[in-house]
Amino acid sequence: MSADHTPVLAGDDIVAGYLPGVDVLRGCSVRVGPGELVGVIGPNGAGKSTLIKAVFGLLRVRGGTVRLLGEDVTGRPAHEQVRRGVGYVPQLQNVFPTLTVEENLRMGIYLRPKEYARRSAAMAELFPVLATRRKQKAGAMSGGERQMLAMARALMTEPRLLLLDEPSAGLSPVHQDHVFDRVKEINGAGVAVLMVEQNARRCLQICDRGYVLDQGRNAYTGTGERLLHDEKVIELYLGTLARVR
Amino acid sequence: MRCPRVLLPVLALTLVLVAAPPAQGQGEVSRGRGFGARLLQSLVDGVQFGVIIAVTAVGLSLLFGTIHLINFAHGEFVTIGAAFAFFLNVSAAGPGWHLIPAAAAAVVFGALLGAAVDRGLWRPLRARGTGLINLFIVTIGLSLLLRHVVLVLFGARPASFAQYDIQNAIRLGAIGITPRDLTVTLLSVAVLVGVAVLLQRTRTGTAVRAVSVNRDLAEASGIDVQRVVLVVWILSGALAALGGVFYGLVEIITWDMGFKLLLLMFAGIILGGLGSAYGAMVGSLVIGIVAQVSTLWFPVDLQYAWALLVLIVILLVRPEGILGRPERTG
Ligand SMILES: Nc1ncnc2c1ncn2[C@@H]1O[C@H](COP(=O)(O)OP(=O)(O)OP(=O)(O)O)[C@@H](O)[C@H]1O
Ligand SMILES: [Mg+2]
Numbered sequence: 001m002s003a004d005h006t007p008v009l010a011g012d013d014i015v016a017g018y019l020p021g022v023d024v025l026r027g028c029s030v031r032v033g034p035g036e037l038v039g040v041i042g043p044n045g046a047g048k049s050t051l052i053k054a055v056f057g058l059l060r061v062r063g064g065t066v067r068l069l070g071e072d073v074t075g076r077p078a079h080e081q082v083r084r085g086v087g088y089v090p091q092l093q094n095v096f097p098t099l100t101v102e103e104n105l106r107m108g109i110y111l112r113p114k115e116y117a118r119r120s121a122a123m124a125e126l127f128p129v130l131a132t133r134r135k136q137k138a139g140a141m142s143g144g145e146r147q148m149l150a151m152a153r154a155l156m157t158e159p160r161l162l163l164l165d166e167p168s169a170g171l172s173p174v175h176q177d178h179v180f181d182r183v184k185e186i187n188g189a190g191v192a193v194l195m196v197e198q199n200a201r202r203c204l205q206i207c208d209r210g211y212v213l214d215q216g217r218n219a220y221t222g223t224g225e226r227l228l229h230d231e232k233v234i235e236l237y238l239g240t241l242a243r244v245r
Numbered sequence: 246m247r248c249p250r251v252l253l254p255v256l257a258l259t260l261v262l263v264a265a266p267p268a269q270g271q272g273e274v275s276r277g278r279g280f281g282a283r284l285l286q287s288l289v290d291g292v293q294f295g296v297i298i299a300v301t302a303v304g305l306s307l308l309f310g311t312i313h314l315i316n317f318a319h320g321e322f323v324t325i326g327a328a329f330a331f332f333l334n335v336s337a338a339g340p341g342w343h344l345i346p347a348a349a350a351a352v353v354f355g356a357l358l359g360a361a362v363d364r365g366l367w368r369p370l371r372a373r374g375t376g377l378i379n380l381f382i383v384t385i386g387l388s389l390l391l392r393h394v395v396l397v398l399f400g401a402r403p404a405s406f407a408q409y410d411i412q413n414a415i416r417l418g419a420i421g422i423t424p425r426d427l428t429v430t431l432l433s434v435a436v437l438v439g440v441a442v443l444l445q446r447t448r449t450g451t452a453v454r455a456v457s458v459n460r461d462l463a464e465a466s467g468i469d470v471q472r473v474v475l476v477v478w479i480l481s482g483a484l485a486a487l488g489g490v491f492y493g494l495v496e497i498i499t500w501d502m503g504f505k506l507l508l509l510m511f512a513g514i515i516l517g518g519l520g521s522a523y524g525a526m527v528g529s530l531v532i533g534i535v536a537q538v539s540t541l542w543f544p545v546d547l548q549y550a551w552a553l554l555v556l557i558v559i560l561l562v563r564p565e566g567i568l569g570r571p572e573r574t575g
Contacts, residue, residue, distance in 0.1 A: 058461055082467035090462065098458050099451065106448070107455050111467040113448055153466065 006070040007031045008161045008192040009055060015063030016054040023062065024050045026216040032161060032194050037187045039224060041200040041237060042213035048196040049091050051213065052163050055194075056088050057081050068161070083111060087159035091166045091196070094150035097139025101130055104138050104149055108156030116156075123152040126182065144175035151182065155191075162186060164195040168202070180206060200238055204228045212237055280541075282419035287537045289420050293495065295533020296433035299526045301488030301503075302510040303440055304359075304481025310457035310520035311477050313377055314367070317384040319485060319510065321391035322358065323503030326351045326486025327493035328399045335407045344408045348490045352483045359482020362387075363475050388504070396500045403497045429491045436487065437526050440480075444522055449476060457520060508549060509536070512556045518569025527567055531555065 009032040017024040024047045032038045040048050053059040055066050057078040066074045068084050078088070096104050105120050106113070124131035127148040133141065138149055147167060154162060167183065168176040176199065184206055187193045197203035204210050207224035212233055220233055227233050305319045332339045333347035342350070366387075370380060414421035422430075444450035455463040456473045464470050489503060496502075513532045517524025532552045539551035559567070 056465070058464065077469075078461075078464045079467050079469050082465065088465045090465065093459055093462065096455050096458050096462060099455060103451050103455075106451060107463070107466045107468065110448070110452060157467065 005033075007033050007067070008036075008069060009194065010067040011051070011055045011064065012067075013064035014051065014054050014061055014066070016050060016059050016061050018050075018059070024216050025054060027064070028213065028216060029064075029218055030055065030194065030211060032192045035187070035190055035192055036208045037183070037193045037195070037206065039203040039207035039210040040194065040196045040213055041198075041203055041210060042219070043237065046213040047216040048213055049165050050216075052088070052165050052194070052196060056086060056163055058088075082157060082159075085157070085160040086163065087154035087157060087161070088163040089150045089154045089165060089167060091169065095138040095141075095146050095153065098137065100135050100137055101141075101149060102134045104153050105130075105156055108153035111157065119156045119158070123155060126155070126185070127152050144171050144178070147171065147175070147179060148182075151179075151186075155186065159191060161192045161194065164193060166196055166198050168197065168199050176202070201228065278419075283541060284538070286420050287541055288534060289422060291534030291537035292530065293422075293426055293430045293433075293533070294537055295530035296430055296437065297488055297491045297495070298506065298509050298513055298533050299529035300433050300436055300491060301485050301506060302513045302525045302529045303437070303522050304477075304484040305510050306514040306517075306520060306522055306525035307453065307457075307477045308481050309514070310522070311453065311460075311474055312367075312371070315377075315381050315384065316481075317381065317507070318388035318391060319481070320503030320505070320507035321388050321395065322355060322482055322485035323489035323492070323506055324395050324500065325358065325391065325503075326355045326489030327498045327502060328395055328489075328500075329354050329486070330490045331399070331404060331406065331493070331498050335404065341407075344406050344494075347406075348487070351486045351490055355486025355489075356479045356483035358486075359478040359480070360475060362482075363478035367478070368471065368474075392501060392504060399498075399500050401500060403499045405497060406494060409494060426495050429495055433488075433491060436484070440484070440522065441526075443480075449473070453477060505549075509533075509552060512553055516556050516559055516566055518566030521566075521568050524566055524568035531559075531567070 009030065011028070011030045014025050014028045014030075015023050028047065028051055030038070030040070030051060040051065042048055050059065054061050057066075057073070057076050057080070061074055064074070065072060068081065068086065071084070073081060073084065082088075096107065099107065102120070105123060106116055109116050109119055129145055129148055130152055133145070138146065141149065151164075151167065164183065168179045171179060180202060183193060183195065195203060195207070204224040204227050210222065210224045210227045211218055212220040212227065214236075219236075220227060220230065222230070228238075301319075301323050304322075305316055308314050308316050308319075330344065330347045330351035333342045333350055334344050335341075366383075367380070370383065375383075409425040412423040412425050414423050415427070442450075444454060452463065452468050452473050453476065455466070455468060456470055460470055463473070485503075492502060492506065509532050510529070513529030514520075514525040515528070516531060517526065517528025532555070535555045536548040536552040539548050543551065563569075
């Protein structure tokens, strides 16, 4: 078996939830190949964030399996997945507000402190705004800056897989463009990306493949292009405006 | 800058006290000394009391910050520290060590005890998803259990350490302080500075702060949160034991000394802002000063009550505590 074709992430039939006896994910599957940019869209409450937390190990999986580069990591805690090369940017509270920008980045590379200088220099290049704010508390940054810091924190370890939960949420159109550009740039450098997005059309436009999630199950799967023009997906998830274009 | 905000309540308090001189002829000992001199003396006593409370309270505060546990048994860690040092130092069954190695051993013992209760009790309970209220009840039970174990082993009679028991005060103008008390105060301050440096400048300390502010994000950054919590338990146990030795040294060792201090520790950490280590230090200092200065006017038996009254008054003005941050909205 050639390593090239082993998916970076393979989650199969995942069942997970928060409250005892209530499953939010009811048999959900997701796959990310090497270097792929994969989008997940779906209505509010569909379980998109839950899916990311479950594959990452922040939420206990009740059924199904999670494989990273072929290795079974089902039920392993998140900090071990970071060691295996996964980065994660949560939807909310994605920086440490009481820590400075520098301390946030240091926490990003907590496992390999010696590499801090090299990696933070690389991050300053990717996100110039951070370079001038080293000593500022993350809590005092604007929403857009905070999103940049959150991504930088997750990229400090040079992950092979980046999990992004709604990176453009709450940002102005200009900042959204900026975020999507960065995501494409990161992906272009060879990092596989799994991205949940509220901005479904933008997401499908830049994604190689997409999943539509509904009520904890996969509703549709396909290339971004195909989903973008699928009548049912348009009607249910993209809104009729999409058809006009 | 934070300083002015911290100093304000202390300053206000001092002003009120100076503006209202007490009735004449209260204390027997202090009769004949001017009010200013007595105020100065009680301030010094208050600082000494405050920094010792702070040494014990920082660990309590860190535990609340990282795992939201209200550790009702924290006072017993303080007592056990003092009692263990007493065993090594004085007890007929013990080796009769000098107090300094005995104190060092008590701190190590406190650290091990902290590690043991985390690994043996709290971690399994956390893993089972036990709720915070239930955990709180467990700490009450643990507190009762440990207190009575100490009562059985140590006995109900108060005792002192073998060294540094009776000393003459050094006089510095109007104030007097024994070399022992001065040393304990300076050591306490040094320990508090050490904790601050640990939290602020080291990788582990930054991780403790990261876990306190967002546990999931810390985990997502590759931090082994359970290990950080273990470190906090070890630190908390060691500081409690050290504070116990200090308190036993300047006051007296009793089987329920930690339990009596617990109320003041809680007052200190709530006053300073729950979960903030620096808040715990500042809050404890204020509580210690209030408790001592109140004895200028009021019976010593009521000194804890005054400390708690100040807590209530300050919380009415600043609900988030002196160093606490208001709840984020948005
Ligand atoms: N911490 C939690 N405790 C209990 N239930 C939760 C928790 N987080 C989410 N849920 C529930 O799980 C379901 C899925 O939530 P999830 O956050 O995964 O949705 P989502 O698809 O990410 O939605 P959104 O687009 O709004 O971010 C919702 O019904 C939500 O109420
Ligand atoms: Mg979500």
